[in-house]
Amino acid sequence: MSPCPDADNPGRVSPVVLARGLSTEDVGMSQNQRAYGTRADEVHPFFRAKREWSRVKDRIVGSYIACYLKTVQHRGRPIIIVDAFAGPGSFGDGSEGSPLIVCGAIGKAPKRGVGIACLFSDSHPAHRAALEERLSDYVKQGIAGKPLSDFSEALSCALQVGKGATLFFYLDPYGIKDLDFDTVKQIYERDTSQSTEVLINFNFKTFMRMSGNWSYTDSADDVARKVKESKIETVNSVMGGDYWIELVTNPRLDKTQREDAVVGAYMDRVRAFFQYTYAIPVKEMDDGAGVPSDDLAKYHLIFGTRSARAVLYMNDVANIALEPYFNQFKDGLLFSMTPRRYEPTSMEDVKSAILRVVNGRAMTRPQIYEAIVPGFFLQYRSKDYRAMIDGLVFKENRLFADPRTVKRKNKLNNETLLSTKPWPGGGGR
Numbered sequence: 001m002s003p004c005p006d007a008d009n010p011g012r013v014s015p016v017v018l019a020r021g022l023s024t025e026d027v028g029m030s031q032n033q034r035a036y037g038t039r040a041d042e043v044h045p046f047f048r049a050k051r052e053w054s055r056v057k058d059r060i061v062g063s064y065i066a067c068y069l070k071t072v073q074h075r076g077r078p079i080i081i082v083d084a085f086a087g088p089g090s091f092g093d094g095s096e097g098s099p100l101i102v103c104g105a106i107g108k109a110p111k112r113g114v115g116i117a118c119l120f121s122d123s124h125p126a127h128r129a130a131l132e133e134r135l136s137d138y139v140k141q142g143i144a145g146k147p148l149s150d151f152s153e154a155l156s157c158a159l160q161v162g163k164g165a166t167l168f169f170y171l172d173p174y175g176i177k178d179l180d181f182d183t184v185k186q187i188y189e190r191d192t193s194q195s196t197e198v199l200i201n202f203n204f205k206t207f208m209r210m211s212g213n214w215s216y217t218d219s220a221d222d223v224a225r226k227v228k229e230s231k232i233e234t235v236n237s238v239m240g241g242d243y244w245i246e247l248v249t250n251p252r253l254d255k256t257q258r259e260d261a262v263v264g265a266y267m268d269r270v271r272a273f274f275q276y277t278y279a280i281p282v283k284e285m286d287d288g289a290g291v292p293s294d295d296l297a298k299y300h301l302i303f304g305t306r307s308a309r310a311v312l313y314m315n316d317v318a319n320i321a322l323e324p325y326f327n328q329f330k331d332g333l334l335f336s337m338t339p340r341r342y343e344p345t346s347m348e349d350v351k352s353a354i355l356r357v358v359n360g361r362a363m364t365r366p367q368i369y370e371a372i373v374p375g376f377f378l379q380y381r382s383k384d385y386r387a388m389i390d391g392l393v394f395k396e397n398r399l400f401a402d403p404r405t406v407k408r409k410n411k412l413n414n415e416t417l418l419s420t421k422p423w424p425g426g427g428g429r
């Protein structure tokens with residue numbers, strides 16, 4: 001029986017046999033590990049209780065998949081969501097893991113006759129067995145199949161059965177060693193006429209540990225010495241080259257600039273394949289008294305897509321999920337203490353950018369969003385852009401609405417054409 005969804009009909013997953021009654025030999029576990037279950041003392045330490053930053057990640061994944069499924073169905077192609085580092089499906093505190101979040105979003109998505117399936121894999125046999133059991137309802141509904149044995153199997157399966165399908169890959173390993181660049185690149189190199197998106201958990205702190213265990217406060221010389229003494233082959237294979245060495249040993253960069261430089265250079269590698277590539281920094285809240293300090297991210301979610309529309313969705317989803325973190329630099333403080341690297345561009349400058357894209361070509365609001373938001377990712381939400389456009393039209397007279405496309409007085413809609421020049425007979429607005 002193929003572990004993959006039906007090759008001729010990727011929207012349907014093959015029937016699976018549930019893992020109940022698997023012997024310890026079957027799953028390669030010790031007697032103790034066989035007790036793998038749902039209680040905190042029965043699971044891997046990572047899965048004992050869900051930490052706040054994992055919740056932020058889940059909000060991003062769950063909300064994005066919900067938006068994604070509403071729109072990609074219009075392509076009329078089967079959709080496969082691959083969660084290749086799936087985990088056991090739930091945490092010791094009862095919280096749902098990513099596979100259940102993804103399946104839940106599929107269950108709630110409006111169905112438009114397009115097959116939607118998920119592929120899960122995990123290299124830990126006990127995680128696979130636990131996951132299989134927790135997915136049983138979704139397996140019966142044909143949404144999920146039996147979890148595959150590891151990332152490489154899930155990848156080849158998805159690429160093989162999903163040739164004409166819309167694919168979304170969520171890669172959430174513990175660290176970075178499983179993210180071999182050439183392996184992941186197979187996702188990036190898919191036929192660009194198909195829709196492909198990736199969301200990768202890139203852990204900069206693991207990167208620091210693996211590249212010499214240098215610390216946040218080490219000088220460039222110390223970092224250089226530690227990098228030299230360490231085995232960097234694995235890091236090079238993950239990063240897709242050794243370009244990172246000159247960044248982490250650059251004496252002109254401070255600790256957060258090093259983080260930005262390495263993550264930025266890694267994104268450039270991904271951007272060679274995906275026009276839109278962003279890093280979403282998932283941070284730990286500072287629970288100390290006083291003004292919070294800007295620390296390294298717990299991890300960065302690297303998002304790659306070729307769709308400007310997808311950027312709009314992810315922009316809103318990530319902005320909402322990160323809001324509590326960024327609010328702590330403003331709420332209750334006399335002045336905003338937002339770290340400079342996260343300071344948004346002023347609204348005045350965003351409005352000037354809007355006027356520049358509209359200049360010479362009338363555009364609708366959605367067209368403006370798609371042209372503008374990718375340049376200001378994570379800084380503002382759709383509602384803010386809508387307010388800025390309203391301001392340009394109704395308060396500042398710098399944008400003009402084609403009266404033939406306005407349905408209600410003093411109200412723009414998504415079909416309203418906007419121009420930097422007044423429309424004949426338009427009365428200015």
Ligand SMILES: C[S@@+](CC[C@H](N)C(=O)[O-])C[C@H]1O[C@@H](n2cnc3c(N)ncnc32)[C@H](O)[C@@H]1O
Pocket residue numbers: 046084085086087088089090096097098099121122123124127149150151152172173174178
């Ligand atoms: C961070 S956890 C995933 C958590 C999960 N996304 C969630 O939110 O519930 C990483 C998982 O990857 C699994 N893993 C490690 N190496 C793997 C590999 N090469 N292929 C597939 N899974 C792997 C681990 O067993 C672990 O369950």
